Amino acid sequence: MRVLIAGAGPGGSLAAVLLARQGHDVVLVDRSEFPRDKACGDVIGPRALAVLKQADISLPAHAHRIGSMVLGFEAGQITLPARPGLGHGGYGVTIRRREFDDLLHREAERAGATTRVGVVTKVTRAGRRLSVSVGSESEDYELVVGADGANSTVARSMGLMNADRALMGFALRRHVLGATREDRVDLFLEQGDTALPGYGWVFDQGDGRLNLGIGVGIGTQRTRAKGARELLERYQRRLQAQGIVTITGSPSEMGGWLKMGLIGQRVADDGVFLVGDAAGLVNPLQGEGIAAALLSATLCASAIDRYGANGAGAYRSEIQDHFGAFLSTGYLAQRIALSHPRVARIAMRTLMVAGRYDRIASAWGLFWNDLTEYSGLQTGSLAARTMVHVGAAITQGVLGSPEWLG
Ligand SMILES: Cc1cc2nc3c(=O)[nH]c(=O)nc-3n(C[C@H](O)[C@H](O)[C@H](O)COP(=O)(O)OP(=O)(O)OC[C@H]3O[C@@H](n4cnc5c(N)ncnc54)[C@H](O)[C@@H]3O)c2cc1C
Missing domain, CATH: 3.50.50.60 (FAD/NAD(P)-binding domain)
Structure with a gap:
């Protein structure tokens, strides 16, 4: 054809x-x-x-290669372990x-x-x-x-x-010369900031360069992406001040839209x-x-x-x-973070405490990276699968069937 x-x-x-x-x-x-x-x-x-x-x-x-990763939220951090599953390395x-x-x-x-x-x-x-x-x-x-x-x-x-209805995000990355202590993602939920909720990241590229960036959830309003560059500036300064990254070369910057959750x-x-x-x-x-x-x-x-x-x-x-249950759970989490940041903050603080236990951190890593379908009987996979299915049931119960289910 x-x-x-x-x-x-x-x-x-x-x-x-x-x-x-x-x-x-x-x-x-x-x-x-x-x-x-x-x-x-x-x-x-x-x-x-x-x-x-x-x-x-x-x-x-x-x-x-990128293996285990540090997940930061407010003053806390946990390590999400990287272990092979049935269908992934x-x-x-x-x-x-x-x-x-x-x-x-x-x-x-x-x-x-x-x-x-x-x-x-x-x-x-x-x-x-x-x-x-x-x-x-x-x-x-x-x-x-x-x-x-x-x-x-x-x-x-x-x-x-x-x-x-489309659930949009905006993300901005920099390629910089430098070094990082760890590959890392930080979640942000600060209130009173238009370009939030969101996350920042720094990944070592293995050749003396880093990829450093931020992403923000904006729902259906693209104007909410306005504060993204300022947020990236602040995030980079924070990583430098904490001694997590050292930057030696000038950045090249590039941004783009994300369309998420099948909505x-x-x-x-x-x-x-x-x-x-x-x-x-x-x-x-x-x-x-x-x-x-x-x-x-x-x-x-x-x-x-x-x-x-x-x-x-x-x-x-x-x-x-392949995607329906996980994406509807992710959609619900994003809606909550956008409309009820306080509820999201309590949930994240709870997770940061629970995530000190390896099994919970492993479950969160599998869930968050949508790896449950590939994980087999890996540590934490049962809990991760439960999170996906409970989340999907709640989304459909609370918000009704999203358009794509019809
Ligand atoms: C800053 C940022 C960081 C991200 N980080 C990651 C990450 O680390 N890992 C990850 O998995 N995902 C990441 N993503 C998401 C990832 O980039 C996308 O999900 C992925 O590129 C999607 O691939 P795609 O083939 O669907 O579309 P794209 O990669 O967007 O490719 C679309 C192509 O279509 C072309 N095109 C567009 N319109 C037209 C047209 N009218 N006619 C002809 N050609 C057209 C474009 O030139 C482009 O080449 C990130 C996104 C952003 C913005």
Whole structure:
């Protein structure tokens, strides 16, 4: 079948690899020429590594390993342990997106996809076919995969997203020269600050450079992202003052939007499939989205392999099975943090005390990183699974069925 994939981030490129390997005629279009950079913490998490391995794609040996991580909140901190589970290795890696995305883009070409530079401006239906406009030219395709990120043109063109409901976030990262004592994430809930709740991070890139950034949950109001740079400044100063990082070189800065929790999204309809950020699959608790982009690309390619242009229903239910319970729990947590920061603060303080016990810290790490599906009988996995299912039941009970469940 003739397939147009809009966007060559991890989701689009992996979809192109898998569909081209299946023998489809794949055109992969991105607005940027590759290699190109992308705002990111540059962490490819354990789940993402598992999906890449399944697709037989290896990362370069210099990708730097990230294991256990310090989680800070107010004056306290705990260590989230990193242990292998049934389906994941228990560690992630940092690799710059310029290199990672280029590697996948080249893999798509190697698999037989045609790559093009161009901006997808519109998708319309023309009978059974889909007409895709790239710049001023239009062509017909049998299938379209929207992998064009948080502001997806494909999702908007095809009426697959409700902008009034979408749960948005904004994140800003710096690449700096320096060193850190530890890989670390800090949660913020300070009241009276528009750009909160949120989190900050610092990850060692293993080459004398750090990725340092912040992410903020903004609900549906993009103007709440306004204080993000000031928050990053303060966070960086705090890490320096505490002696956690030393910075020796000037930063390069880049920011981007996150679309989280599947809220207000329909991920597929009649020959059109959304993957990754376009489908709103970012983890609302910690902003990770590469694993979801890669996994959704795999599920999309598999639905197309089995049902061709009629695979939308199968894809929607696969997305629901793999992401529904966790994302609805994350959505609830974000709603509470946005509307009732005091309740969230009590919950976080309790967690910081309980998290001194290894089993609880392990459960929190699995839950927070959405690793329960891959964890088997790992320490804390039962508690993590319970958190996901109780959270999902509460979300549906309290807030009613989110649109994407219908
Ligand atoms: C600051 C920041 C830090 C983050 N840190 C992490 C992290 O450490 N780990 C993690 O897992 N996730 C992280 N994320 C989230 C992660 O970056 C995304 O979830 C991930 O990139 C999603 O991949 P994707 O393929 O769906 O979309 P993207 O990577 O966004 O790729 C979309 C592609 O589509 C192209 N495009 C967009 N519109 C068009 C158009 N109209 N026509 C043609 N091409 C188009 C873009 O050029 C882009 O190449 C972070 C995000 C931000 C903003």
